[in-house]
Amino acid sequence: MSQILNIALAGNPNAGKTTMFNALTGARQSVGNYPGVTVEKREGQVIVGEKKINIVDLPGTYSLTAYSQEELVARDYLVNERPHAVIDVVDASSLERHLYLGLQFMELGIPMILALNMMDDVRKSGKKIDTEKLSELLDMPVIETVARTGEGKQKLIQEAVRYAEERNGTWKSIKISYGPDLDPVLLDMADLIEKEKFLTDLYPPRWLALKYMEGDVQIKSFGDKAGDIGKKLNQMVEKIQKHCRATLDTSPEAIIADYRYGYIASVTRQGVITSTGQKERIIFSDKIDQVLTHRIIGPCFMIGVLYAMFVLTFSVGEVPMGWVEAFFAWLAGAVAGFTSPGLLQSLIVDGIIGGVGGVLGFVPLIMVMFLGISFLEDSGYMARMAYMMDRVLRIFGLHGCSVMPFIVSGGIPGGCAVPGVMGTRTLRSPKEKLATLMTLPFMPCGAKVPVFLLLGGAFFHGAAAEVLFWITIGAWLTAFAVSWVLRNTVIRGEATPFVMELPPYRMPTIKGIFIHTWERAWQYIKKAGTFILAVSILIWAAMTFPSLPDDKAKVFEDQRKIVEAQRAADLNPENQEIFKKEIAKINNMEAEAALKNSLAGKIGTSLESLTSIAGFDWRINIALMGGFAAKEVIVSTLGTAYSMGDLDNENAGGLSDRLKNDPKWDTRRALSLIVFVMLYAPCFITVVTMAKESSWKWAAFSVFYTTILAFLASAAVYQGGRFFL
Amino acid sequence: MERLCLRQMLVNQSGVIKSVKAEGELGRRIRDMGLVPNTEVTIVGRAPLKDPVALRLRDFTLSLRNNEADFITVEVPGV
Numbered sequence: 001m002s003q004i005l006n007i008a009l010a011g012n013p014n015a016g017k018t019t020m021f022n023a024l025t026g027a028r029q030s031v032g033n034y035p036g037v038t039v040e041k042r043e044g045q046v047i048v049g050e051k052k053i054n055i056v057d058l059p060g061t062y063s064l065t066a067y068s069q070e071e072l073v074a075r076d077y078l079v080n081e082r083p084h085a086v087i088d089v090v091d092a093s094s095l096e097r098h099l100y101l102g103l104q105f106m107e108l109g110i111p112m113i114l115a116l117n118m119m120d121d122v123r124k125s126g127k128k129i130d131t132e133k134l135s136e137l138l139d140m141p142v143i144e145t146v147a148r149t150g151e152g153k154q155k156l157i158q159e160a161v162r163y164a165e166e167r168n169g170t171w172k173s174i175k176i177s178y179g180p181d182l183d184p185v186l187l188d189m190a191d192l193i194e195k196e197k198f199l200t201d202l203y204p205p206r207w208l209a210l211k212y213m214e215g216d217v218q219i220k221s222f223g224d225k226a227g228d229i230g231k232k233l234n235q236m237v238e239k240i241q242k243h244c245r246a247t248l249d250t251s252p253e254a255i256i257a258d259y260r261y262g263y264i265a266s267v268t269r270q271g272v273i274t275s276t277g278q279k280e281r282i283i284f285s286d287k288i289d290q291v292l293t294h295r296i297i298g299p300c301f302m303i304g305v306l307y308a309m310f311v312l313t314f315s316v317g318e319v320p321m322g323w324v325e326a327f328f329a330w331l332a333g334a335v336a337g338f339t340s341p342g343l344l345q346s347l348i349v350d351g352i353i354g355g356v357g358g359v360l361g362f363v364p365l366i367m368v369m370f371l372g373i374s375f376l377e378d379s380g381y382m383a384r385m386a387y388m389m390d391r392v393l394r395i396f397g398l399h400g401c402s403v404m405p406f407i408v409s410g411g412i413p414g415g416c417a418v419p420g421v422m423g424t425r426t427l428r429s430p431k432e433k434l435a436t437l438m439t440l441p442f443m444p445c446g447a448k449v450p451v452f453l454l455l456g457g458a459f460f461h462g463a464a465a466e467v468l469f470w471i472t473i474g475a476w477l478t479a480f481a482v483s484w485v486l487r488n489t490v491i492r493g494e495a496t497p498f499v500m501e502l503p504p505y506r507m508p509t510i511k512g513i514f515i516h517t518w519e520r521a522w523q524y525i526k527k528a529g530t531f532i533l534a535v536s537i538l539i540w541a542a543m544t545f546p547s548l549p550d551d552k553a554k555v556f557e558d559q560r561k562i563v564e565a566q567r568a569a570d571l572n573p574e575n576q577e578i579f580k581k582e583i584a585k586i587n588n589m590e591a592e593a594a595l596k597n598s599l600a601g602k603i604g605t606s607l608e609s610l611t612s613i614a615g616f617d618w619r620i621n622i623a624l625m626g627g628f629a630a631k632e633v634i635v636s637t638l639g640t641a642y643s644m645g646d647l648d649n650e651n652a653g654g655l656s657d658r659l660k661n662d663p664k665w666d667t668r669r670a671l672s673l674i675v676f677v678m679l680y681a682p683c684f685i686t687v688v689t690m691a692k693e694s695s696w697k698w699a700a701f702s703v704f705y706t707t708i709l710a711f712l713a714s715a716a717v718y719q720g721g722r723f724f725l
Numbered sequence: 726m727e728r729l730c731l732r733q734m735l736v737n738q739s740g741v742i743k744s745v746k747a748e749g750e751l752g753r754r755i756r757d758m759g760l761v762p763n764t765e766v767t768i769v770g771r772a773p774l775k776d777p778v779a780l781r782l783r784d785f786t787l788s789l790r791n792n793e794a795d796f797i798t799v800e801v802p803g804v
Contacts, residue, residue, distance in 0.1 A: 063757040067750055094784040097759050214753075251748060257756035261764070285786070286769060295773045387788050391774040394790075497793055498777055499754040502786040 005053045006081065007160050010074060010105070011089035012098050013060035014380075014503040016117045019512050020089050020147040021057045024157060031519045037069045038693065048161050056083065064104040066218040068428070078110055079202045084164035085111040087156065089147070092116040092129060095273060099264045102138075109173030109204050112140050113160045119144040119151075128274045137267050139174075148509050173204040178259045182252060185240045186210065189233060196229045198222075212237050213252040285380075285504040293384055302385055305376070306403070310412045313369045313419070314446070320364035328357030346544060347537070355536025358630055359685060362418050363521055369408055369419040370517040373426065376404075378508030382426060383500060390498055396480040397487025399432035399496065406436070406479065410443030413472050417441050417686040421693055422520060429496030435487050437694055438702050439479040441682035444471055447631030451677050454635060458656040459670035471678055478679065482709070490701075524689070531688055539629045542600045543622070548593060556590040591640050600625055614676065614714035615669040624676065630683050668721035672714040680710035727803045731766075731794035732778075739767040740801035747796035759783045760797060 009024075011017040021029070025044025034041045042057040058077060059070035066072045078086065086105055090098035095116070105112045114134070116122075122129060135142040141159045145152035177183055189209035194200060199208060199222060211219040212233050223230030237252070244252055292298055332349045339345040376382045386400030393402050405427075409420030420440050427433040444452065452471055456464030487493075547553075560583060567579035595601050596618065604621035611621055619641035626633035639655050642662075659665045681703045682690070691699035728743060742764045747755050759782060760766070769786060770779040776791045 063753070065753055065757070067753055091785075097783040097785055100757065100759065250744075251752075253748075253752065254745065254756060254761070258761050258763075261759060261761050289770060289779075293770055293772065293779075298773050383788075387777060387779065388772050390790070391772060391776045497751045497754050498788065498790045499751070499758055499760075499793060500788050501758070502779055502788050504786070 003051070005051055005085075005161060005164055006056065006083040007053055007157075007164065008056045008058050008078065008081075008083040008086045009089060010058045010086050010101070011060060011115075012062055012091070012101055014501060015060070015089045015091045015098060016147040017060055017089040018057065019509055020087075020115065020117060020145065020153070021055065022509075022512050022515055023147050023150045023153050025055055029515075031523065034073050037073060039069050039073050041073075046157060048157055051161060053157065053161060056081075058086075061101065063101060064108070065214060066216050069430075070428075072218065078105075078108065082169070083110075084169060085113060085160050085167070087113045087115055087160055089115045089117050089145075091118050092144070093118055093121045093125060093127070095129065096261075096264055096268055099268070100260060103176075103260055103264060106138070106140075106174045107176070107204075107207055107210070109171035109207075111164055111167040111169075111171070113156070113163055114138065114140060114142045115152075115156050116142060116144045117147050120146045120149070126275075130272050130274075133270070134267070134272045137270060137272065171204070173207060175206055176259065176263045178210075178256055181244060181248070182213065182240065182255055182259075185236060186213070189213075189236055192229070192232060192236075196226075198226055198229045209233075210256065213240065214256060215253060288505050289384070289502075292381070293388060298384075298388055302388055305381070305385075306407050307412065309369075309372045309376070309404075310407055310415065312372055313365060313408065314414055317365040317368035321361055324361050324364060325357065328353055328361070332357075343544070343547075347540065351537045351540035352533065355540070356533055358536070358632075359533075360525065362416065362685065363525060365416055366419045366422060366524055367517050367521045369423065370520050371513060373404065373423055374513040374516040375508055377426060378506075378512060380503045380505045383502050386500065387502060394495060396484045397432070397435055397491075397495070398480075398483055399427055399429050399436070400498070401427045402432060402436040405440055406443060406476075409440040410445040410448070411472075411476065413444040413449055413468055414446040415443060416445050416447075417443065417682055418524075418689050421686060421689045422524065424693055431487070431491050431493045432496055434491050434694055434698060435483045437690055437698070438486055438491070438705075439483045441686060441702065441706060442475045442479045442482070442679060444468070444475050444678065445631065447634075447683065448677055450635050451631070452674060454656055454659075455670040455674055458660045459665070459667045467674070471674065475678060523692075535684055536629060539626070542603075543595065543598050543626065545599060546597065548590070548597050552593060552597075553590070556586055556593070559586050588640075592642070595622060595637075595640055611711075613718070614711060615672045615718040616676075616714075617664070620673060624680065627677070628681055628684055630685065631677070634677065668718055671721060672718040675717050676710045676714040678710075679706055679713055681707045726800050728798055728800050731780075731797040731799050732791045734768045734799060734801065736768050736770060738801060739765060740799035741765050742797060743800050744798045745796060746798075747793070751793060751796070755789070755793070755796070758787055760787075766799065 009017060009021050021042060021044065024046055026046075028046070029042055029044030032041050032043075033039065039059045044055050044057075046053045046055060056077065058074040061068070061071045061074050064071060064075050066075065077083070088102045088105055090102060102112065102114060116129060116131060116134075119129075129144075131142050131144055141163050143152055143156045143159055145156055147153070178186060186206060186209045189212060190205040192198075193205040193208050198205075199219075203211075203219075208219060212223070215237075220230070220234075223233055240252055244250055244255065248255070292301055332353045335353065336345060336349050339348065373382075376385070382401070382404070385403065388400070389403045390400030393400055402424075405420045405423040407415065408423050409415050409417040417440050420443070421437060424433050424436050424440075427436060449468065452468050453464045456462075456467030460467050563579055563582045563586065567576065567583075570576075570579070596605070600622050601618065604618040604625065607621050608616075608618050611617075616624070619638065622641055623634045623637040626637040635655070642655060642658055659670075681687075687699045687703060690702060734740060742760060742762050744762060745752065745755055745760060764782050767781040768778060769781045772778070772788075777788045778791060778794060779786055779788045781787075
């Protein structure tokens with residue numbers, strides 16, 4: 001193999017670009033993030049003849065302005081990496097609209113091949129596209145494809161390789177006319193840029209001039225740094241802006257868009273597209289929409305879909321989740337079997353296996369949820385959901401697309417914030433995404449539910465289910481209210497425009513859905529796994545060290561010896577059970593003493609003076625700190641702290657009685673704890689996932705603000721409750 | 726012929742865009758999506774709460790909010 005050819009795959013969202021990428025590269029692909037941004041980067045290899053081709057999937061964009069991250073990434077990749085060719089994948093049934101991006105590639109001058117995708121739809125609709133004529137008019141290879149079936153993909157890649165070699169890295173930009181007002185100025189600006197050699201090694205001069213007129217932030221900042229040239233260009237643009245405003249009441253930017261669409265129309269109307277009227281696919285989509293976005297049926301159907309998604313995630317996901325958990329339980333048991341009890345065993349079993357098992361246990365949930373989300377996205381329904389929900393969520397500074405992550409996070413109790421946070425990827429608008437991320441953790445996730453059930457059962461006359469219902473309502477209201485506050489303070493900013501495509505409904509490809517799902521799950525395993533392992537060891541250490549001083553440990557040891565001696569002496573088998581219980585009780589008391597003596601216990605005790613305002617003692621403090629590692633830990637830690645021994649979540653009945661009979665516990669305290677658990681810091685795994693979706697700064701912010709909010713709310717409930725309860 | 730704001734159009738009504746006044750990011754998004762003068766648009770539906778609105782143009786379907794539609798003037802055949 002001589003040379004590796006780099007070919008970029010570009011196109012509008014919903015053009016079938018990803019399906020084409022999957023069809024071309026098969027399983028040989030990898031996903032990562034573009035440096036510094038959250039946009040996904042996918043690469044894959046394919047061999048054509050003797051040549052190795054590296055295909056880079058650029059983010060889907062409608063244009064090449066530098067407004068969104070996606071657009072900037074796509075553009076920077078093309079000009080900085082200079083791939084040998086770019087394949088523009090367009091939806092042939094909406095050719096005019098999709099050529100808008102293609103035209104911008106042509107203006108940039110990069111060697112380009114046009115893939116007329118979804119040709120099967122075009123043929124069915126009775127429309128005809130004269131591919132040869134189009135190829136001639138655009139002066140580039142044009143290939144008909146159907147990415148879903150793989151039709152034309154061989155020809156496409158072969159032609160791309162041939163064309164890339166023929167062009168041999170030369171860029172030829174086309175110059176289209178922007179009318180009598182802009183053309184002369186563009187010419188002058190291009191001449192000036194040429195003369196001063198401003199960025200001419202990267203961009204064609206006329207293209208730079210166009211970007212200046214469009215007010216492109218990135219190019220302008222380059223110009224400002226270059227000094228004089230920037231100033232001159234700015235002056236020229238200002239002058240033409242004033243002229244356009246005065247004579248035509250419009251902006252150069254608008255004129256440029258007009259002329260681009262004009263150029264496209266001039267191409268497509270030269271007998272390229274001959275329509276026989278019927279537009280079946282859209283008509284079919286319209287018919288579905290008449291039902292699915294109907295005023296009454298639409299929302300009902302949507303609630304059904306959301307509920308089904310939820311049930312699917314947590315009932316189907318629970319099965320393999322059970323296997324993963326069972327595997328780790330078995331592993332823990334096996335390791336405990338051949339190591340001797342002690343610190344090392346505790347580290348491996350409780351710290352490492354417990355920590356990693358906890359993380360990997362989520363993988364099945366994440367996969368099932370992404371299967372669902374990928375399906376909803378690829379089928380086109382997700383866009384309809386956003387369309388229907390937007391009006392309501394907009395009030396709170398959120399976006400129509402926010403509803404899904406909320407539901408998955410526990411908007412219906414029992415969800416989980418980890419897949420919810422990953423689900424925010426469907427939100428393209430950065431501010432709304434952040435607001436969604438920051439308020440998701442209020443939802444009653446599956447790990448918080450046992451706490452609510454325990455306290456609800458013990459202190460609210462067994463009405464745990466009603467308590468859970470009101471908690472859920474409270475969680476939604478809090479999330480909306482907080483989101484509203486955040487969007488008017490720290491995440492301030494205009495609502496992102498809702499100019500959104502409603503793609504025609506289509507059946508997603510199974511391959512595409514599975515590839516998506518696996519990519520995301522693998523990213524989660526890889527990145528979250530390593531980091532969380534370290535933290536779970538730290539937390540284990542905080543709850544273990546320093547260990548009980550020898551003299552105190554000896555007291556328990558002596559007690560145990562006495563009971564053992566009694567047990568050995570008593571031959572009555574009926575009494576054996578009593579002795580066993582006696583020993584377990586001593587073990588539990590030792591565990592309680594050890595926990596109080598550990599670093600976590602000491603912190604818990606030292607926080608008492610503060611947390612007593614909300615009614616929490618050192619035991620609750622430790623449980624809540626443990627809950628930061630994983631909310632599941634709260635009930636089991638409370639069990640240890642109240643010397644109930646290890647408790648599993650389902651079997652907290654003993655603890656419930658114990659709390660009910662404890663004079664320090666009352667409804668006031670229970671309510672305060674419920675409020676705190678509902679609101680305080682998301683668990684550690686969520687925080688790590690959140691940092692991946694936004695930044696560590698925002699993840700840290702979420703930990704602090706939620707905890708402070710939780711404390712204030714709990715304190716208010718506890719102190720205020722004095723007068724009511 | 727009658728000129729009115731896109732917001733006022735009824736479902737199933739068609740017209741031709743005459744002007745797009747939006748600037749900045751919104752203006753750019755609107756234009757990138759093909760909402761430029763002389764384009765024919767048809768209202769195909771409204772969300773359950775009457776906002777956003779769904780449009781058909783250039784063989785595809787687009788949604789935008791009413792307050793975004795306010796920037797767009799359309800010429801519709803007179804009654």
